[in-house]
Amino acid sequence: METFLIRALQLIMSLSLLVIIHEGGHFLFSRLFKVRVEKFYIFFDPWFSLFKFKPKNSDTEYGVGWVPLGGYVKISGMIDESMDTEQMKQPAQPWEFRSKPAWQRLLIMIGGVLMNFLLAIFIYSMILFHWGDSYISLQDMTYGMKFNERAQEIGFRDGDILLRADEQPLERFGMDMLRNVAEARTVTVLRDGKETEIYMPEISLLDIAKEEPMFLDILRPNVVDSVIAGGPLAIAGVQKGDSILAVNNMPVGSWNEFTEKLEGFRSDAETNGAEYAEFSLVYSHQGMRDTVAVRTDSLFMVRATSMLDYKVTTRHFNFFESFPAGVKLGVNTLKGYVNDMKYVFTKEGAKSVGGFGTIGSIFPKVWDWHRFWEMTAFLSIILAFMNILPIPALDGGHVLFLLYEIVARRKPSDKFMEYAQMVGMFLLFALLIWANFNDIMRFVF
Structure with a gap:
């Protein structure tokens, strides 16, 4: 129970921060271009809200909803989650979204994604500044790797030390390493003091990432570390x-x-x-x-x-060095995530999609600020990418229609936007139900 509560608290804190930053991006650009924002909510508030207030002389109501599925800003003169079609029947006002030039509306729509990506870069930078970058080099793991039966059929042997995937050096153990191995044509290992090339067949990262025992793991000698006293x-x-x-x-x-x-x-x-x-x-x-x-x-x-016993490699960064390093880490994380998205459209990938249970499980069982911020930065990257997908009801859907307007020099009709919003929301809710259904099935079985 304690583990569940710790993970749940981390999940709520992380998602709340990401929602505030994301919606804050839309809010910031809206106010920059003098567009009225009617509501700024964390979580959704159908029928009632847990908390709300409206500052004096402000057009914006701030609040907390009771459905923890994200958040929203209600921007005047825009067809969004609120489906306020009555407003769209009135004459356009100067402070409304629909009255602004297309380039301003485009910046308002990408504001959330931009802020999420910038947040991830900032968090990664501060992690590197505060904790540095510590890891055990694969070449320093002198016992080498342990390979499962499938890997050994390909040509790996227990004790092999990983050196390169194609011509790219393999530096540290993790998902990036596994991805590079899966996508390589040849993997070079150090075996009995000599370099050996292993020719890789076409394999799916998703398949080998789920194998038990693992496709490759750190080889651990059969030596007892400790025994419970009196046991x-x-x-x-x-x-x-x-x-x-x-x-x-x-x-x-x-x-x-x-x-x-x-x-x-x-x-x-x-x-x-x-x-x-x-x-x-x-x-x-x-x-x-x-x-x-x-x-x-x-x-x-x-x-x-x-x-x-292994040598730990640690690189420290001063305040100014941490930012370019944080940008590089954020971009590489985004590239890896985008690359792995291709597996979602496979049968196994669809089964692997997870909801809140899966997201919560990536947080540590005990409170660890380092891990918490790493996961928050990673989720911020995911939120940015998912929101920019050209799906109606997401920011990317609005961006797609705005780009069409810029190129074609004509707006899609309000009726088309209403239908597109409804279709997009249906798809998103279906995906949400499917993802959490997968979580339930994994828990039950």
Whole structure:
């Protein structure tokens, strides 16, 4: 329950900030061009609102709605989420959106997307300024990688150290690395002190990202890091530094293999309706082999002391250096996200679309400001990109119609805009329902 509340609070804080900044972008350009903004709301407020106020001598009502699906600004003289068609039947007023030149209306519509992207760059810059950029280079992971069966069929071997995807150096473990490997024609690894080229078949990033065990993972030696004091393993004599050699007489060569077998035991126990599974564990202590009976519900060990031994590369940035580095990080993040969008239009990609549960799960289980700001910047990038898509009811749909107006020198009719808005809202609600349905199905099954 505590984990759920921590994640939920982070999600609400992050989305609230992103909504304020996004709608603030529309508001800023509207006021810059003297367009009246009637409402500025966080969340939607059908029938009633949780809170609202209107400052004296202001045209704008500020408030908080009760439906947490985003937010909106109601701009005078514009067909939007409010579907206020009665206003559009009245003569156009100088302060209305429809009375302004097309280029001003275009800037008003892209204002939200622009502010979200600028926010992401600013957050990334401040992360780099405050925490720097710390990572363990793939070349410094001297134990190499652990590969699943599919990767080994391609030609990888446990212990390979990743060097390059085509001619692009592979620097750090993560999704960018996996994307580069999946899209490469050849991957160069260091094996037994020699460079070896592996020719890659056509594979889908989406497929290998979901594989269990992972297509490639950090190879962790089969060495015990710690044992809970007073627990069954401690009583049996297992200590830090001992090596796990076999389970149920099946040899294990790495901690990865040990955890895979452990998960298999747990899964079998669950299938058979048992609370736990029993197995024998062979370990080595100071060169002496011993065997102990273990239950899966009593196994308390922290894996892989090897990560503590690797050299950590850290780059620090002063205040002025952090901004170009933040721009580069933001642009690269956007490129990666746009590149991965092609998988959404596949059968597996459609099943992978997630709603609020999926978004909330990307936040850490414990409060971590570093991770919180990283995820907020990433979500800001996503919000910017999704909103600029040329879909009616999104900013990108309005931008598309404005570009048509600029090129054709004629506006789409108000009736066309009404129908387009309704179609767009239907599509968005259908996507929202589908995404959250996927979350429910993943939770249930």
